[in-house]
Amino acid sequence: MLESVIGLEIHLQLKTKTKMFCGCATHDSAVTPNQNVCPVCTGQPGSLPVPNEQAIRFGIRMGLALHCRIAEASKFDRKNYFYPDLPKGYQISQYDQPIASDGFLTLGEKRIGITRAHLEEDAAKNLHGADGKTYVDFNRAGTPLLEIVTEPDFASPQDAKAFMQELRLIARYLGVSDADMEKGHMRCDANISLRERDAQGGIVGMELHPKTEVKNINSFRNVERALQHEIKRQTELWNAGSPPSVSTTRGWDDATQTTKEQRDKEGEGDYRYFPEPDIPVLALTDMAERERSRMPELPAAKRARFADEYGLRAEDARQICDDPALADFTENVFSELQAWLESQTDLDAEGAIAERRRLANLVSGWLLSKLGGLMAERTIDIRTCKINPENFAEFITLIASRKLNSSAGLVVLGTMLDDGSDPSHIMEDKRLGAIEDEGAIAEIIERVIENNADMVERYRGGKTELLQVLIGQAMKESEGTVDAKIARNMLLVRLENA
Numbered sequence: 376m377l378e379s380v381i382g383l384e385i386h387l388q389l390k391t392k393t394k395m396f397c398g399c400a401t402h403d404s405a406v407t408p409n410q411n412v413c414p415v416c417t418g419q420p421g422s423l424p425v426p427n428e429q430a431i432r433f434g435i436r437m438g439l440a441l442h443c444r445i446a447e448a449s450k451f452d453r454k455n456y457f458y459p460d461l462p463k464g465y466q467i468s469q470y471d472q473p474i475a476s477d478g479f480l481t482l483g484e485k486r487i488g489i490t491r492a493h494l495e496e497d498a499a500k501n502l503h504g505a506d507g508k509t510y511v512d513f514n515r516a517g518t519p520l521l522e523i524v525t526e527p528d529f530a531s532p533q534d535a536k537a538f539m540q541e542l543r544l545i546a547r548y549l550g551v552s553d554a555d556m557e558k559g560h561m562r563c564d565a566n567i568s569l570r571e572r573d574a575q576g577g578i579v580g581m582e583l584h585p586k587t588e589v590k591n592i593n594s595f596r597n598v599e600r601a602l603q604h605e606i607k608r609q610t611e612l613w614n615a616g617s618p619p620s621v622s623t624t625r626g627w628d629d630a631t632q633t634t635k636e637q638r639d640k641e642g643e644g645d646y647r648y649f650p651e652p653d654i655p656v657l658a659l660t661d662m663a664e665r666e667r668s669r670m671p672e673l674p675a676a677k678r679a680r681f682a683d684e685y686g687l688r689a690e691d692a693r694q695i696c697d698d699p700a701l702a703d704f705t706e707n708v709f710s711e712l713q714a715w716l717e718s719q720t721d722l723d724a725e726g727a728i729a730e731r732r733r734l735a736n737l738v739s740g741w742l743l744s745k746l747g748g749l750m751a752e753r754t755i756d757i758r759t760c761k762i763n764p765e766n767f768a769e770f771i772t773l774i775a776s777r778k779l780n781s782s783a784g785l786v787v788l789g790t791m792l793d794d795g796s797d798p799s800h801i802m803e804d805k806r807l808g809a810i811e812d813e814g815a816i817a818e819i820i821e822r823v824i825e826n827n828a829d830m831v832e833r834y835r836g837g838k839t840e841l842l843q844v845l846i847g848q849a850m851k852e853s854e855g856t857v858d859a860k861i862a863r864n865m866l867l868v869r870l871e872n873a
């Protein structure tokens with residue numbers, strides 16, 4: 376049986392204000408080509424690179440999040456090759472002393488080894504003009520990148536995609552990168568080979584076969600697709616008795632959804648790596664300790680805590696923690712709800728746990744599906760949403776104590792979203808509180824019976840499915856303020872007793 380062996384190389388653009396080795400602003404702020412350039416990032420003779428301290432801190436932070444060892448001494452090297460978008464004729468990168476190495480990231484039950492993470496500068500960008508000429512835009516030249524290399528520990532394209540998504544989330548939690556693949560803040564090359572296992576699970580032949588490197592993967596979806604395509608292509612080669620015998624490089628072609636062979640991969644020797652003589656060795660121990668003490672809570676820890684502390688379902692906790700701003704909002708909501716939970720003094724220990732769980736489910740239901748839906752309709756998100764955590768928590772207590780039913784709740788939530796007002800005021804304004812007075816509900820039911828005499832007659836004649844329509848009428852009559860269950864029961868009593 377064939378199995379796939381996959382490793383990833385990810386380039387993460389660090390969110391610094393200036394470039395890796397000069398004071399130019401990074402290219403995201405540039406409006407016109409060759410706007411953010413200077414002698415250093417255009418490789419003028421005699422110019423000297425000065426490493427960006429913030430980029431080094433960001434690299435260390437990411438290394439710590441990936442459980443890496445941070446180098447006590449780290450240095451920069453020149454990686455030599457010739458290409459029009461590389462003004463110096465070499466790229467400043469890190470060869471044998473990267474800032475971080477030997478780490479891992481757990482994905483559920485799986486542990487993915489991190490070989491290394493090193494700093495380097497991005498190249499410029501070639502622009503192919505309509506006039507048939509190629510132009511070079513140096514705005515991107517010198518942008519700080521962190522290259523993260525994994526062990527070949529992925530057994531499936533899905534795992535590779537899940538890893539990329541977790542990496543993006545970690546980068547966002549740490550504030551080191553926006554990690555937006557569509558904007559090129561995160562780029563991925565994937566290495567893949569196949570190998571054979573016998574029926575007992577033993578590896579047949581070589582453990583690792585010559586690999587194919589797939590370049591230019593520009594979205595999470597394409598990470599999965601490109602690898603699926605390669606597995607299919609290589610499986611056919613294996614089945615034909617001619618598995619890949621040398622390492623090759625292929626590019627992902629979005630238009631045809633296939634990979635195409637590119638130039639043969641240069642060996643390390645071709646790059647003639649040597650130490651960058653203009654930058655001293657970096658002593659990182661103190662900086663690493665400072666960064667370690669400043670590390671925020673990471674997504675995996677936050678998800679576990681949200682489930683444990685607040686009683687959220689694992690899947691809800693995951694969805695909430697996928698957005699750092701939503702996670703902060705939720706945290707504040709639960710801290711507001713704590714007082715309300717503590718006021719429920721008539722509950723025993725078991726009842727308190729059940730109540731906490733009920734509240735957690737109300738929060739996730741109203742936050743993710745209902746508020747999430749309303750925000751999606753208005754193309755806003757939690758950052759631009761006018762509802763503050765205090766008001767949302769108050770809203771949840773109104774629902775939890777059944778002072779507000781769900782259809783009236785939706786109206787209140789919509790108004791809160793419009794103007795940021797608090798739910799109690801909206802309920803008073805719109806008279807949306809649940810009608811608890813049975814006399815008042817009875818009056819509404821009476822009006823429904825009177826206004827729908829025809830339907831009532833047909834119901835009594837055996838068309839019992841009309842009950843739903845009549846309940847609907849009662850909800851409409853009360854503008855959603857009666858409890859549907861109570862309306863149903865009272866309607867049944869009235870309909871059965873003419």
Ligand SMILES: [Zn+2]
Pocket residue numbers: 394397398399411412413414415416417517
């Ligand atoms: Zn510059």
